[in-house]
Amino acid sequence: MDWESVFDVDYSKNKDFLLSISLLMLVLGVIFQQYWLLALTVLLISYIILNKWYDNVVAKKLKLQNKRQTIRLFPDEEEAMFIVFRNQSFFPYINGRLRFQMPAKIDSPYKDKTSGQLADFELPFSIKGNSNPVVQLPFIANQRGVAKLTNISFVFPHLFNFGKVNLQYKPYLNTEIIIYPRLLPVAGAPLIDQVIYGSHRTRISPFEDVQTIIGTRAYQQSDPFHRINWNASMKTTQLQSNVFEPVIDHSITFIVNLHTSHHQRREGLLHMERLLSYTAFLCHYALEKGFSYELFINARKPGSVPFVHTLAGDGKKHYMHCLEMIARIHSLPMTVPFGEMLYHVGQGRERRNTLIIIGELTEKSHRVIRGWHHFGSVLQLKLFDDGASIQPLERGKTAVATETTNDNESVSLYK
Template sequence: MFFVSHFYEKHVDDYLILENPNRKIRSYPGDEEQLNLTLIQKGILPILNAKLVIKYDMVLESTYDVRKEEQTETVEVPITLLSFERKELSLPVFAKRRGIGKIRVIRLVIPNILGFSEIDLLYNLYHKQEIVIYPSLKEVKGVELIKPRNNGDHQAKHSIYEQPLLQYGTRPYDHGDPFNRIHWKATAKRNELQTKVVEKVNQLSWTLMINVKTVYGTGMIEKTEQMLEHVAYLCRFATERQIPFEIYINVRGKGGVPYVHLPLGEGNQHLMNALELLARINPLGLTAPYKHTLSYVHQQGKSPYIIQIGDLEENHIAVLKRWEQQGHSVYNVEINNLTAKLVPLNSKGGTVLHEQSG
């Protein structure tokens, strides 16, 4: 009996396999999803009356009896696996709130075949399955202030932007005209320097600047969640109207850069990338001072329309006003209780100031 018990403990998992495919599920809060696990016993030793212990992030919620901890839930599922059997398990879960739901721990507790003890097997590889829960969408009123008149660039009488391909004539050369704007064929015809006249256009792309480093205190996490829900609304609004947009968030990126950046793009795939980026933001994670983010972005090319979301301090506003002086239109999302509206930065009530926090 001792030999049989010892042999079982030592070899029951020799040919036991837990499949681990890459699987990403996209969801919204309130949706029901499935965490799928596939166990295969390719050996002759059966696994009887075992229990599969699964620990996952608390952004998910199961209908099973669970043990709740600070950031995770643990559920136990009974399982029997006979010789050469493959078993697929589906654990129904609800997407509770924005975030990334991953399986953190998988353990298989097997009673010894003679009932003398238990065998505790821990899966020590990273489980690749995850549920990406997008933020809900909350309206931002006034966003139609920058609603486009067509699908992208549009002609305008007064604009700081020009489209060299939209040439419609020439004029006599003026002092200060760029050298590469000279129309050489027209110059040769008229024996006088001629400058190309190009169409003035407005480029309707957006730069979304997001400050998730909020003032600490009661309701800090709820405030951050509401802010990200308004950002998600702006991303969908831009996508529906074919407006290219980019995102800067003051979360530390690779190499110590004080922001993460979603490059300029448009379309449904770009929207999915934006929503996934927002889903991965941890309000309790490592953020960067917003003034450092603004300082870096100040040196980059930016869209004509800049939309700022989050708390502002005096030094932040100074940078945004410099961008206005450079010809950008800067707006602020003003959040009051459960509503938000888009207002020009320089309008009355268009900014919310907070004490300096470094």
Template sequence: MWLEARSSERHILFLEILTFISGLLFFISSQFLVASVFIIILVFIRLYLHYNRNAGSDLLLAEEQTVERLTVDDESEWVVVFKNGKYPLRNVSLTLGYTDHAVFLNHDAERAGNTIQWNGHVSMEQYEEVEIRIPFKAVRRGKMKMVTCQLYVPHLFGFGYKILQYKGHFHQEKRIYPEVESVDFSPTVANHKPGEEPAVYSLYEDLTLPAGTREYRTGDTMQRISWSAYARTGQLQTNLYEPVIEEKYMLILNVTYKHGKNILFEKLIKQAAFIMTEAHRKNQPIGLCVNVRTKASPNFYFIAPNKGVNHTRQCLEMLSILSVGDATLPVNVMLNQVAVMRVPVTDFIIVGESGSAERLHALKSRVWTVNGGGTVEWKQSNAQ
């Protein structure tokens, strides 16, 4: 798991050979006291080489496979645990590199490209477990991960060194959700289709969700009479059920403008994140399409309409990893594929450039376009 680089040993090996020959000559000439001094030096050299070659070879980087979810400006800690082996490590210089989605608290960071580096010192005795906690503050969306771990190990005898570079996989990550920018989206016309979503008023009811009873009125069918309520009150009572409608949204995020990325790239992501969080707050099913190319089918980012905590997390995490370097798909091509897929939604919400009128009309549902801080319903007559 560790790539090792050691200080040169050639001069030490040369000194070992010279010491051995000198000690042997003194021993042959019966100068045992001087020969014993050379033997001690030879033992010291062997210990030096043994430590230099084996120190840190059994060091373990114990990293929890955990995922923490944060928002911008949240504070947290990155925990790194080292489990040492049978060779003590003293005054080790530790350098940890992270993606630049955060800043360290109470500690200066060195920037190297798109990474930030944390530097510190640590010592570990035999079989000791050392835990390092690095407080940080999230500053931008994305996945914060450790990308490098390097230890500069000075020799225990005071000269020479060894560099250990971790070559394993880093599993721990912090997922930082995008910031949100308010968008006013309040459909003015209810969609009167049978479905599963609660509504204030609807022509349809869910017969599995009783909502109480009321007094019997002329015209109520026998199937709706609550006989248990009649037995209890002595008056005919009619069962009431929760009104429901079909209400499913699909958020279409167009990150392009003509043949390049939209200069309002981050603003569009913030607006999309707001719509997602509002749909979750209102318990409304919503899906997500982004015209970024993928190798899967369909060949763009697509999450089917759903609701719940896990679904919202999945959508926000998709928004958090979007980059200006992503390969994109023309929005009209994506709209055409969505129309062919016949995604069962009642409303499409388009963030970014809306595409051609022909493609929007083919969606066969209401279409809303985000304009500034609000939404406008797209109509075929307005596009002509």
């Protein structure tokens, strides 16, 4: 059964009292042969049975459509959630109140009160007999994260007494609201457009794939000797040079450090949200440019890879996957030491591409990055009071933060 009926103590006491009175009237009616007492006892027992039957039926006949649905939106966007009920009984549920909880990052006209990170929602709701009503819940997303409906209950007056029926929904509701991070613009983003040798085909590039010949052309004095195609030269009786496939690498690796040296919780939260918003903007920039990119974030997660990582990809589908992954990072995550994650990032990496460091750099981080000269261009996102900017990483600069934790331990977002 999806719903569980919960009654208050007074309701149970009243039922016990009526049952005791009916038994007493039955005994007195039999002893004194008072038929009016017996008739009144029959009516009272019938009323008790009717109440008991209603209590058992009321929860079984009410269904809630629990289809899996996901609502995706950005902060400050408005949307509506639809909750479909099905009343299989001819009994109506009149003047009821539908109650549930969601994270405080959701705003709605039906928001009642907020306690910590959760908010209570309540709206008037009535159901006719044998009907399929739909509850429309308009809401506005406030900030990044994932929101789900929990502690759903439906409270309405009892049909045969002055009490109230409290139906509590027990299954997990398969409705999820994913709020993507805000896209905060980053100055200097064109620095990402670096020309590096790679495997992506292009029309014009200073690099060529010498393993792929796409044709020949007339030999020029500036051509090196090894470019001469002797077979083509013999056929045309003129020297011919090979034309190789022009290639370039436009892949990016974003490496995000959520750990911060801020001691105040509020400052640390704002710092983390800024980093994730700038990261989302850079992912969008890479999408518009058609670049391939992968993402490393040192938010701890279970599994063989202890941090958040998406494989390299491009296109809108990959972009939406990265946004959802960022949205699912907890607002107070445990973090992997940044130097430890950088070490894993560098292991087995042979392809040269553009690396962008987002977040504070530690002393260990600088030591690891100093060995990355052969990987490609390394850039850093620097934060300012009024924004952020992409700049070349100063490899010899002193670290701005120090991790004092053991490399094998989880660390809090705050020191």
